[in-house]
Amino acid sequence: ASRDLDELDTGKLVGKPVRRVEDARLLSGNGRYVDDRPSAHALHMAVFRSDQAHARIDAIRMDAARAVPGVRGVFVWQDIAGLIKPAVATSRMSGYQPTAIHALANGVVHFVGEPVVAVLADSRYIAEDALELIEVDYTPLPVATDPEEAAHPDAPLLHASLKSNVLVERAFVRGEVDEAFKGAPHVIGARFRFHRKTSLAMENRCYMAEVERGRDALTLYTSSQVPGIIRDGLANLMGMPGNRLTVIAPDVGGGFGGKTSMYQEEMLVCVLARKIGKAVKWTGDRLEDLLSTSQAFDERVSASLALGDDGQILGLRAEVVGDVGAYSIYPWTAGIEPVQVISFLPGPYKVPCYHGHVRGVTTPKSPTGPYRGVGRPTSTFVMERLLDMAALELGIDPGEIRRRNLVRPDEFPYKTAVGIVWDRSAFIEGLDAAMERFDYAAARRAQARARAEGRWIGIGFACYAELSGIGSRISASPGMPINTGTDTCVIQLDSTGALTASFGCASHGQGHETTLGQVLADELGARIEDLRVVTGSSAAVPHGTGSYASRTAVISSGAGILAARELRARMLRVAAHLLNTSPEDLDIVQGVIRARSTDASLTFPELANALYSQMGRVPAEVREELCVTRVYDPVVGTTSSATHMVQVEVDPKTYGVHIQRYVIAEDCGRIINPLIVTGQTRGALAQGVGAALLEEVVYDADGQLLTASLVDYLVPSAPEVPDLELVHLPAVSPNTLGGFRGMGEGGTIGAPAAIANAISDALAPLGVGITELPATPERLFRLIHADRLQ
Ligand code: MCN
Ligand code: SMO
Known part of the structure; x- marks a missing residue:
């Protein structure tokens, strides 16, 4: 059943470029991040980290550190072992091997940067000074830092509990692939x-963990995307009921997937605060972030496409090795990225036979976890490169080869080779819209002229589709109950007449106060300023997880719509009594309840006052509880899609890549706030540009991190991020309550592929193409001069 925009677009705020209500606070320096919490009475934690990739701990000497004035405690694993279990990410995947993440290393270290000793002191300065006095004797253990070597049956095992370093292995087989090839x-x-x-x-x-003395109650303030998951996880590991453990993510300065997992330092501040009965605070520095925040990608993919003469895809094969780092990350498991790579490789195309096989291999490096796009930047890079290589060989235009293979409007819902179902999304329409906006034919003519002058100019495409707003069916399938695919909204009209809506999601830059406010205001007939939207607190809802996987627009809005509808109905029943009319005669406009027949009206404070305070006015049988809790589960979720088109010029002297134009046509369903969607796409594009051209974590063969500062780890800055020309194609989702589709990750999924294709197109006259990202000047130089460098 397809719905159209008009039917749904009765809203007053949804769809409008409402300015972000949080920005006045955030841009004027009034944001309140964890580090802003008053800490005069807190102890400050510093963490002694392993400088070994894989080693046995023989001895730890801490006396000198303990003797430093102002040091209040020095702790190793044995000191806290009875208070917190190690975090073990479980999975139902067959052959999956879990690993145990201890808050502090338990006898063996598995990557450079792993926490070994925690020091508490009156100030961070003192704690850091004490760290310098700690000495650890290690016996180095053998390492296999290359994942393909580590996957070998004879390779040294990183964890004694493992049978092999392959933590996850998965295959998708559909059709007679060998025959097709x-x-x-x-x-x-x-x-x-x-x-x-x-x-x-x-x-x-x-x-920062704060304790309520005498109550054995703890509040963790965490710069996390997933306070609900952290609450449930810590409650389990520490054996603490949820009514004594509150987890709050206040303002959070970005996460991009890196704050979706539970970290050792998060466990440590809680355990140590509980142990000594004082607040404990830890603020990571940039070195600690580069050493220990979850990393991503690091995949090697051997892939091939079988095609007909007309460019039609006949089959696809892929063999993937993902380097998942030292642990199977909690709660997502080591499968989170590698399995997504093979799941999404067929993309938005009709692929009749497919064989994809992936292994996620543990190596002594920082664990990998979700990162914006989760696997799909890699699958899109591979598939889109293959298509362009095929187009070149077959003499078909790259736009045309995509058009011939994209799922067409009459073929939805379309079940992919791995069983993902694409609902009706604007695949072909996206390609058409991007090409039109790009003025493709003219761009090709200009390219031909530039080429004749010897310039290296290229045009690149990338089409992709993703699942967003995924509900319980898909969330539950890997056997990780902590990610439920639902969200909860608790909404109430209080006795002052004010509306508060709390959610389990956790905004960390996406502007949820604004977008959820828009959705609720429309449902209630309220103004956005009548509402307070609370996100990021485990205490505000019985169950919530957080914000990740481009889920909030779909799932939290869904919960909000359900709760607001019920609250509105209850408010109108009470108002009908007070205004002596029927609920059907009433409407709420701009926060005022009005009777159509008499034009009599009632404000929210008047309604609240009559109901809560003037006990005679509303008889018992007419009273309503103006507090509603609703849970929304989109069950499968929905499809989001886009086409990226980019033009680049490669400088023949510096091998630098300059992005000249960037067009995205995307379908995120019904749009709540076009300003926010555009900002999200622009930010995600910036990260895609980083992935394509600059950003690379480098470890040496011993497992030492070589990119341990922002001098070595390069991120795009304003000059590297192109202007974005964005075309919205709002194909209302048939599968979600509000018709929304998620989009927070999209730009990062498409950009690396499109840029790789554009560079390859620019360099096509030289007979080379990109198979490795990021395409740094050094890599391009080596590619172009491969003969000379032999
Ligand atoms: N939106 C909308 N209309 C739609 C879809 C979305 O107006 N049809 C709005 C939403 O209401 C929300 C924003 O766009 O305000 C993103 O929505 P959604 O796609 O649901 O994604 P989430 O809110 O669940 O955010 C998670 C997503 C992910 S997975 C990563 S990674 C990422 C991203 O958001 N990390 C970010 N964007 C980020 N933006 C910032 N500033 N910081 C991060 O760390
Ligand atoms: S990587 Mo986004 O937090 O799902």
Whole structure:
């Protein structure tokens, strides 16, 4: 059943470019991040970290550190072992091998940066000074830092509990792939590599645990995307009921996936605060962030496409090795990224046969976890490169080869080779809209002229589709109950007549106060300023997880719509009594309840006062509880899609890549706030540019991090991020309550592929193409001069 925009677009605020209500606070320096919490009475934690990639701990000498004036405690694993269990990410995937993450290393270290000793002191300065006095004797253990070597049965094991370093292994098989390849007139294949990346939020990870003395109650303030998951996880590990453990994510300065997992320092501040009965605070510095915040990508993919003469895809094969780092991250598991790579490889295309196989291999590096796009930047890079390589070989235009293979409007819902179902999304329309906006034919003519002058100018495409707002069915399938695919909204009209709506999501830059406010205001007939939207507190809702996986627009809005509808109905029943009319005669406009028949009206404070305070006015049988809790579960979620088009010029002297134009046509369903959607896409594009051209975490063969500062780890700055020309194609989702689709990750999914294709197109006259990202000047130089460098 397809719905159209008009039917849904009765809203007054949804769809409008409402200015972000949080910005006045955030831009004037009044944001309140974890580090802003008063800490005069807190103890400050500093963490002694392993400088070994894999080693046995023989001895730890802490006496000198303990003797430093102002040091209040020095702790190793044995000191806290009875208070917190290690975090073990479980999974139902067959053959999956879990690992145990201890808050402090338990006898063996598994990566450089792993916490070994925690020091508490009156100030961070004192704690850091004390760290310098700690000495640890290690016996180095053998390491296999290369994932392909580590996957070998004879490789040294990183964890004694493992049978092999392959933590997860998964395959998708559909159709007779071998037959398809045997009979195909064209087979295009290559070996691709996407290097390791980090999420690099502006705010480093930061945690503060405060205790309620005498109550054994604890509040953790955490710069996290997932306060609900952290609450449930810590409650389990510490054996503490949720009514004594509150987890609050206040203002959070970005996460990008890096703040979706539970970290050792998060466990430590809680355990140590509980142990000594005082507040404990830890603020990570940039080195600690680069060493220990979850990283991403690091995949090697050997893939090939079988095609007909007309460019039609006949089959796809992929063999993927993902380097998942030292642990299976909690709660997502080591499968989170690698499995997504093979799940989404067929993309928005019709792929009749597919064989994808992936192994996630543990190596002594920082663990990998979710990062904006989660696997799909890699799958899109590989598939889109293969398509362009095929287009070149077959002499078909890159736009045309995509058009021939994209799922067409009459083919939805379309079940992909791995069983993902694409609902009706604007795949072809996105391609058309992007090409039109780009003025493709003219751009190709200009390119031909530039080429004749010897300039290296290229145009690149990328089409992708993703699942967003995923509900319980998909969330529950890997066997990780802590990610439920639902959100909760508690909404109330209080006795002052004010509306408060609390959610389990946790805004960390997305502007949820604004967008959820828009959705609720429309449902209630209220003004956005009548509402207070509370996110990021485990105490505000019985159950919530947080914000990740481009889920909030779909799932939290859904919960909000359900709760607001019920609250509105209850408010109108009471108002009908007070105004002596029927609820059907009433409407709420701009926060005022009005009777159509008499034009009599009632404000929210008047309604609240009559109901809560003037006990005679509303008889018992007419009273209503003006507090509603609703849970929304979109069950499967919905499809979001986009086409990216980019033009680049490669400088033949510096091998630098200059992005000249960038067009995105995207379908995120019904749009709540076009300003926010545009900002999200622009930010995600910036991160895609970083992934394509600059950002690379480098470890040496011993597992030492070489990119341990922002001098070595390069991120895009304003000059590297192109102006974005964005075309919205709001194809209302048939699968979600509000018709919304998620979009917070999209730009990062498409950009690396599109840029890789554009660079390859620019360099096509030289006979080379990109198979490795980021495409740094050095890599381009080596690619172009491969003969000379032999
Ligand atoms: N939106 C909208 N209309 C739609 C879809 C979305 O107006 N049809 C709005 C939403 O209401 C929300 C924003 O766009 O305000 C993003 O919505 P959504 O796609 O639901 O994503 P989430 O809110 O769940 O945010 C998670 C997503 C992810 S997974 C990463 S990673 C990411 C991203 O958001 N990290 C971010 N964007 C980020 N933006 C900032 N500033 N910082 C991060 O760390
Ligand atoms: S990587 Mo986004 O937090 O799902």
